[in-house]
Amino acid sequence: MRESFILALVLTLGGVGQGVAEETAQAIGDPEAGADVWILCSGCHQIGPDAEIGIGPPLSGIFGRRMASVEGFPYSRSMMRMGRDGLIWSLETLDAYIENPRVLVSGTRMGFEGLEDPTERADLLAFLREFSDKPSNIPEAAPTALAALPTLSDETLAIVGDAAYGEYLASECTTCHQRDGSDRGIPSITLWPEENFVLAMHAYKQKLRPHPVMQMMASRLSDEEIAALAAYFATLGR
Amino acid sequence: MTLNRRSFLGTGLALGAALSAPRAIGQAKPRVVIVGGGAGGATAARYIAKDSQGAIDVILIEPTRTYYTCFFSNLYIGGFRELNSIAHNYGGLASEYGVNVVHDWVIGVDRDAKTVSTAAGHSLAYDRLIVAPGIDFVDGAVPGWSTAAQNKMPHSWKAGSQTQLLKAQIEAMPEGGTFCMVAPPNPYRCPPGPYERISMVAHVLKERNPTAKILVADPKPKFSKMALFQEGWERHYTGMVEWLGPDFGGGNVSVDPDAMTVDIDGSVEKVDVCNVIPAQKAGHIAQVAGLTDASGFCPIVPATMQSRMDENIHVLGDATIAGDMPKSGFSANSQAKVAAMAVRAALTGSRAFPAKFSNTCWSLIDTDDGVKVGASYQATEEKIAKVDGFISQTGEDAALRKATYEESLGWYAGITADMFG
Ligand SMILES: Cc1cc2nc3c(=O)[nH]c(=O)nc-3n(C[C@H](O)[C@H](O)[C@H](O)COP(=O)(O)OP(=O)(O)OC[C@H]3O[C@@H](n4cnc5c(N)ncnc54)[C@H](O)[C@@H]3O)c2cc1C
Numbered sequence: 001m002r003e004s005f006i007l008a009l010v011l012t013l014g015g016v017g018q019g020v021a022e023e024t025a026q027a028i029g030d031p032e033a034g035a036d037v038w039i040l041c042s043g044c045h046q047i048g049p050d051a052e053i054g055i056g057p058p059l060s061g062i063f064g065r066r067m068a069s070v071e072g073f074p075y076s077r078s079m080m081r082m083g084r085d086g087l088i089w090s091l092e093t094l095d096a097y098i099e100n101p102r103v104l105v106s107g108t109r110m111g112f113e114g115l116e117d118p119t120e121r122a123d124l125l126a127f128l129r130e131f132s133d134k135p136s137n138i139p140e141a142a143p144t145a146l147a148a149l150p151t152l153s154d155e156t157l158a159i160v161g162d163a164a165y166g167e168y169l170a171s172e173c174t175t176c177h178q179r180d181g182s183d184r185g186i187p188s189i190t191l192w193p194e195e196n197f198v199l200a201m202h203a204y205k206q207k208l209r210p211h212p213v214m215q216m217m218a219s220r221l222s223d224e225e226i227a228a229l230a231a232y233f234a235t236l237g238r
Numbered sequence: 239m240t241l242n243r244r245s246f247l248g249t250g251l252a253l254g255a256a257l258s259a260p261r262a263i264g265q266a267k268p269r270v271v272i273v274g275g276g277a278g279g280a281t282a283a284r285y286i287a288k289d290s291q292g293a294i295d296v297i298l299i300e301p302t303r304t305y306y307t308c309f310f311s312n313l314y315i316g317g318f319r320e321l322n323s324i325a326h327n328y329g330g331l332a333s334e335y336g337v338n339v340v341h342d343w344v345i346g347v348d349r350d351a352k353t354v355s356t357a358a359g360h361s362l363a364y365d366r367l368i369v370a371p372g373i374d375f376v377d378g379a380v381p382g383w384s385t386a387a388q389n390k391m392p393h394s395w396k397a398g399s400q401t402q403l404l405k406a407q408i409e410a411m412p413e414g415g416t417f418c419m420v421a422p423p424n425p426y427r428c429p430p431g432p433y434e435r436i437s438m439v440a441h442v443l444k445e446r447n448p449t450a451k452i453l454v455a456d457p458k459p460k461f462s463k464m465a466l467f468q469e470g471w472e473r474h475y476t477g478m479v480e481w482l483g484p485d486f487g488g489g490n491v492s493v494d495p496d497a498m499t500v501d502i503d504g505s506v507e508k509v510d511v512c513n514v515i516p517a518q519k520a521g522h523i524a525q526v527a528g529l530t531d532a533s534g535f536c537p538i539v540p541a542t543m544q545s546r547m548d549e550n551i552h553v554l555g556d557a558t559i560a561g562d563m564p565k566s567g568f569s570a571n572s573q574a575k576v577a578a579m580a581v582r583a584a585l586t587g588s589r590a591f592p593a594k595f596s597n598t599c600w601s602l603i604d605t606d607d608g609v610k611v612g613a614s615y616q617a618t619e620e621k622i623a624k625v626d627g628f629i630s631q632t633g634e635d636a637a638l639r640k641a642t643y644e645e646s647l648g649w650y651a652g653i654t655a656d657m658f659g
Binding site: 025027134136137138139140143146 | 611
């Protein structure tokens with residue numbers, strides 16, 4: 001029983017060490033670390049059940065809120081315009097705004113330079129998310145994690161990869177990933193099942209997976225090229 | 239309910255002895271016992287029996303012979319469905335899938351011995367136990383109300399005779415009378431359910447008793463599909479529904495079932511029908527088995543739906559703390575498939591794939607005016623997390639709303655077939 005319990009877990013995790021795609025969702029960030037970043041905001045903004053308007057509007061319930069919609073707060077005209085256009089605060093819009101407020105809302109009154117570090121932003125967003133509606137109570141509330149895998153159309157999944165073309169393209173990959181499948185700090189991708197390879201590459205391409213180098217590599221590959229690489233690595237050395 | 243004599247349907251298990259005999263490891267077929275034959279339990283029973291093709295013994299213990307789905311019970315109140323169209327029995331699970339259906343109550347779980355005991359006096363051994371007992375009500379949640387008063391002030395939050403009673407009371411309301419709902423605090427089964435019910439009650443009253451009033455006392459400042467419901471009430475039932483959130487005392491309510499009065503923040507109202515939906519917790523047996531935490535619900539491991547308290551037990555549906563998933567029949571059905579796969583993998587070594595969950599809740603506001611909210615979820619180590627979703631928009635055209643309603647009819651046919659075969 002014990003063995004089969006562990007076996008089940010291993011199967012569920014997709015076989016550790018085989019290079020199979022990790023298919024669990026990713027947390028937005030670390031909310032505890034985000035609480036430290038919040039210090040940059042808390043001079044002007046309040047959050048929590050009793051949060052009120054301060055120098056800035058309260059940020060409880062920010063996810064899913066229309067921009068410029070806290071009654072009684074004197075928003076800038078730019079922000080009001082965005083609210084009238086129906087823009088909603090979401091992970092994406094908040095991330096862009098916190099990174100560089102004036103890029104998203106040119107005339108914003110928020111006197112904040114922006115936060116360059118993506119990890120700090122992610123942690124802050126994870127912290128802020130805890131103070132908005134819970135999807136278990138309000139199913140339409142904003143997501144609380146990032147999907148690990150993209151949803152691909154049947155056509156994309158059906159593309160048969162050209163392994164010879166894949167071999168040609170693979171030279172870029174094998175600069176880092178060892179052809180013989182050894183793992184020296186960079187995970188092996190040799191003999192990876194084709195579908196997992198395709199899903200993982202699309203996850204990078206769609207920026208669902210965080211690794212910046214892989215996002216850059218994947219962003220340059222077409223659907224056919226991803227299929228070709230998958231076909232090549234699936235059979236490498238056989 | 240009165241307890242019937244124990245009864246067995248289906249594949250003719252030898253009574254008593256065979257069920258309670260200690261099981262020698264490595265000899266007999268592995269056995270799964272499932273407590274509760276609702277959206278979670280029935281689905282799990284069917285999937286394990288179907289996919290293991292006889293390699294696992296499946297015993298489903300459920301006290302009632304007829305399961306009335308809560309889903310679409312509001313449509314029955316509204317006159318859109320017959321009662322018998324939401325009634326299902328367990329004959330197909332027994333005859334087509336070889337599930338041993340036992341009509342009995344589970345009253346105890348011995349986690350060390352891995353046995354459950356039933357009201358009829360049986361003890362059944364299990365290799366894996368699945369607990370899916372739905373909800374029970376928190377005692378004292380609405381001062382003045384208890385289940386002893388449920389015939390005067392029905393909850394109708396478990397379907398069947400309670401739903402029938404509420405419908406009859408609504409239809410018997412005096413002209414210009416008042417219907418009151420005491421709405422539940424979070425978390426509760428079916429987040430949009432109370433508001434779909436209000437829509438259906440309004441639909442009935444608009445036709446039969448157009449000067450009647452509907453009063454909702456709600457402890458929550460915000461609820462699911464709020465903008466959609468409020469738009470619909472304004473459009474179809476203008477002036478009929480008065481919703482009192484916590485700012486207007488909706489969270490400070492007591493009732494007197496004998497006097498048929500409701501006290502909302504100190505002002506006492508005489509009402510003709512009072513639908514009290516109290517605060518909820520996991521079905522009692524989950525607590526008896528030691529599977530609940532301080533919240534009254536059961537923490538689970540997201541990837542397998544295993545109890546955090548006991549790896550040999552899986553918990554499904556409304557009884558769980560399912561992270562971002564709402565308590566719904568769709569969710570329970572989705573979780574049941576994940577658990578069924580994990581159970582088969584553990585007991586027979588079959589393949590398990592990464593857990594994927596989804597949910598959609600449709601609600602009917604008026605004839606052909608359907609709306610929906612849905613999401614997909616993935617397991618993180620910590621919880622089942624929402625990663626994506628959608629919701630109907632206000633101001634949608636009639637054709638889209640009708641299509642949404644028709645989609646819900648297809649869903650109902652699909653999920654009940656998925657549960658009962
Ligand atoms: C008015 C209303 C409308 C709804 N509409 C929808 C909808 O449109 N869509 C949707 O997806 N969901 C809807 N729901 C929610 C849905 O009904 C529940 O979420 C779902 O039934 C949960 O499934 P479950 O298996 O956890 O519990 P249940 O379906 O309640 O099943 C639990 C079963 O366990 C049995 N049981 C309890 N204790 C024991 C014991 N000790 N021993 C043996 N058996 C036991 C009970 O008899 C019961 O049959 C609605 C709910 C309500 C109230």
